[in-house]
Amino acid sequence: MNMTIAITSAKGRVIIRTVNLKKIYIKKDVITEALRGVDVEIFTGEFISLMGPSGSGKSTFFNMVGGLDSPTSGRVFIDEVDVAQLTAVELAFLRCRKIGYIFQSYNLIQYLTALENVTTPMAFAGVDPDEARTRGMELLTLVGLKERWTHRPIEMSGGQQQRVAIARSMANRPSLLLCDEPTANLDLKTGREILEILRMLNQERNMTILCATHDHRMLDICDRLIWIRDGRVERIARRDQVQIEVGSIGGEKA
Numbered sequence: 001m002n003m004t005i006a007i008t009s010a011k012g013r014v015i016i017r018t019v020n021l022k023k024i025y026i027k028k029d030v031i032t033e034a035l036r037g038v039d040v041e042i043f044t045g046e047f048i049s050l051m052g053p054s055g056s057g058k059s060t061f062f063n064m065v066g067g068l069d070s071p072t073s074g075r076v077f078i079d080e081v082d083v084a085q086l087t088a089v090e091l092a093f094l095r096c097r098k099i100g101y102i103f104q105s106y107n108l109i110q111y112l113t114a115l116e117n118v119t120t121p122m123a124f125a126g127v128d129p130d131e132a133r134t135r136g137m138e139l140l141t142l143v144g145l146k147e148r149w150t151h152r153p154i155e156m157s158g159g160q161q162q163r164v165a166i167a168r169s170m171a172n173r174p175s176l177l178l179c180d181e182p183t184a185n186l187d188l189k190t191g192r193e194i195l196e197i198l199r200m201l202n203q204e205r206n207m208t209i210l211c212a213t214h215d216h217r218m219l220d221i222c223d224r225l226i227w228i229r230d231g232r233v234e235r236i237a238r239r240d241q242v243q244i245e246v247g248s249i250g251g252e253k254a
Contacts, residue, residue, distance in 0.1 A: 003230065012043050012044035013044055014042070015208050016174065016210065017040070017076075018065070018074065019074055019075045020037050020039060020074040021038040021039070021061070021071050021075070022036060023057075023064065023071050023231075029231075033059050035060055035231045038057075038061060038228075038232065038233055039233075040226060042210060043174070045202070046224065047198075047202045047209045047211070047223045048209065048222060049212060049213055049218045049224075051228070052228035053229065055230075058212050059212060066095070067083050067091050067095050081094070097172050097174065098178070099178060100172075100177045100178070101179075102165050102166055102180065104180055104181035104184045106158075106162055106164070108153045108164060110152065113151060113152055114145060114149050114151050114164045117131070118164060119133065121168060122136070134152070137154055139170050142167065145160060145167070157191065159187075162190075166182075166194070166197055176208045177209045177210070178210050178211075179209060179210070181214065182198070182213070183213070184215070192217065195218065198221065201223040219239055224239065
């Protein structure tokens with residue numbers, strides 16, 4: 001059964017819209033329905049926490065929205081552009097210019113410096129090398145790594161690598177930031193620092209952020225929570241409607 005969630009927001013126009021989104025994986029004789037008809041709208045400037053247990057479908061949803069995988073059926077719209085209708089070149093352009101990605105494992109290129117990692121997406125976008133260097137240093141300064149620009153990943157802590165990854169995600173000034181468990185590999189203090197950077201990007205730069213996470217601290221900074229279970233949207237709630245209980249997220253406040 002398809003579940004439709006009606007959402008209203010004062011934030012602005014819709015930047016992400018999914019319509020009856022389904023994803024089925026078939027391996028030998030085993031059929032897995034990862035997504036079972038998801039209809040969601042996310043507005044510009046929102047900070048969304050996408051949560052759910054392992055195997056719930058949240059990573060699949062994340063990949064659909066980011067153009068990293070294709071749905072079995074249904075549609076994904078980014079800025080009202082139907083992603084499924086794009087050619088390979090157009091999809092690459094969308095991922096390069098409109099979407100920034102932050103991953104749990106950082107995904108930095110090990111033999112490049114921090115600055116080179118940040119400016120690599122700019123090279124693919126055709127940014128002038130001098131402008132790329134200037135912009136790269138501005139972004140490293142933004143995340144507190146101005147003095148580490150010559151360091152390679154092996155010379156940096158996990159938190160510093162994630163800061164570089166955040167700077168890289170902003171390289172081509174995207175309108176949408178997708179974060180996949182950005183604090184999972186970090187200690188509590190460092191994770192808190194990463195959350196503060198994400199909060200700053202959302203509030204000061206009006207970045208739309210969709211964050212797939214198990215980190216309940218994300219609720220302190222998100223606008224809404226989307227809870228996915230068994231491939232469906234179980235519920236959507238504003239931050240002030242959610243009660244945090246030890247080991248779980250409780251029901252909505254009365």
